[in-house]
Amino acid sequence: xxxxxxxxxxxxxxxSSYGPFLPRPSVTFTAGAxxxxxxxxxxxxxxxxxxxxxxxxxxxxxxxxxxxxxQPGSEGFKLASFAQLQTIASKYNVARRAIELRKDEIAGxxxxxxxxxxxxxxxxxxxxxxxxxxxxxxxATRFFKHPDPDYFDFTSxxxxxxxxxxxxxxxxxxxxxxxxxxLGRGLLGSDLDSLNLVSGPTVRPLLSMHxxxxxxxxxxxx
Numbered sequence: 001x002x003x004x005x006x007x008x009x010x011x012x013x014x015x016s017s018y019g020p021f022l023p024r025p026s027v028t029f030t031a032g033a034x035x036x037x038x039x040x041x042x043x044x045x046x047x048x049x050x051x052x053x054x055x056x057x058x059x060x061x062x063x064x065x066x067x068x069x070x071q072p073g074s075e076g077f078k079l080a081s082f083a084q085l086q087t088i089a090s091k092y093n094v095a096r097r098a099i100e101l102r103k104d105e106i107a108g109x110x111x112x113x114x115x116x117x118x119x120x121x122x123x124x125x126x127x128x129x130x131x132x133x134x135x136x137x138x139x140a141t142r143f144f145k146h147p148d149p150d151y152f153d154f155t156s157x158x159x160x161x162x163x164x165x166x167x168x169x170x171x172x173x174x175x176x177x178x179x180x181x182x183l184g185r186g187l188l189g190s191d192l193d194s195l196n197l198v199s200g201p202t203v204r205p206l207l208s209m210h211x212x213x214x215x216x217x218x219x220x221x222x
Contacts, residue, residue, distance in 0.1 A: 046209055059211035069222065072204035082168055082201035089167040099166045103159050113137040113144075136188055143187050147195040160197055170200025 029038045046055040066075070073082040080088075088095055115123060115133060123129045144154055151157040164171050174196040178185040186192040204222045208214040 056210055058209075062207055062211050067206050067222070070204070072201055072222075082170070085168055086201075099163070102166060103162045106162060107155050107158050113140050139188060148197055149194055150196070157195075157197065164197070164200050168200045170203070172198040172200045172203050174198055 024039070026038045029036055044055040045058065048055040063075075089099060090096065114137075119133075123133065146153060146157075148157045151160060161171065161173075175192055176194045176196050177191040178193040183191055206214055206220055206222055208218070214220045
């Protein structure tokens with residue numbers, strides 16, 4: 001039976017919610033021997049944004065209940081779980097030596113806050129602008145010498161940060177704001193008070209209805 005005729009005869013509860021289905025002649029699918037047969041009615045999965053309109057497509061077919069609390073990294077998308085990566089990094093001495101060597105190399109680099117080439121040309125001859133930059137650079141340098149209160153200095157913070165990258169490939173930094181009345185009390189007139197390094201394997205990204213990252217104010221991480 002023609003799909004449109006069948007829908008009109010027997011009714012379909014989804015039709016009243018989403019509007020009439022698109023016509024699809026059955027002869028397109030049933031003409032000839034051993035055909036694919038007529039497909040099921042194209043019932044939308046999600047509610048349309050506009051009543052009577054078409055719903056947005058999902059980016060990918062994520063598992064049902066994806067946002068329910070589960071162990072991060074256990075969704076089946078990683079070649080190795082966070083626990084396996086931790087075991088390799090701690091038990092396999094070749095991997096641990098390579099990680100420590102790279103951490104020492106990066107932590108041994110000198111760093112300094114300087115003007116970009118474009119900014120240096122723009123500031124050339126402007127003593128007031130250069131003095132302002134010097135003050136801001138000094139404030140930023142003081143901040144990054146001790147960015148996370150849970151670590152003694154920048155070197156210990158950097159090595160912990162590199163550990164998260166080299167072992168788990170899952171870096172997570174929380175930009176901690178200044179609390180209290182008023183704004184602009186943090187670094188360089190911002191609200192930034194400090195950085196907090198959070199272990200990447202404890203964080204699990206969440207999905208919106210359409211499989212993308214949820215937009216504010218909805219939570220995007222668990």
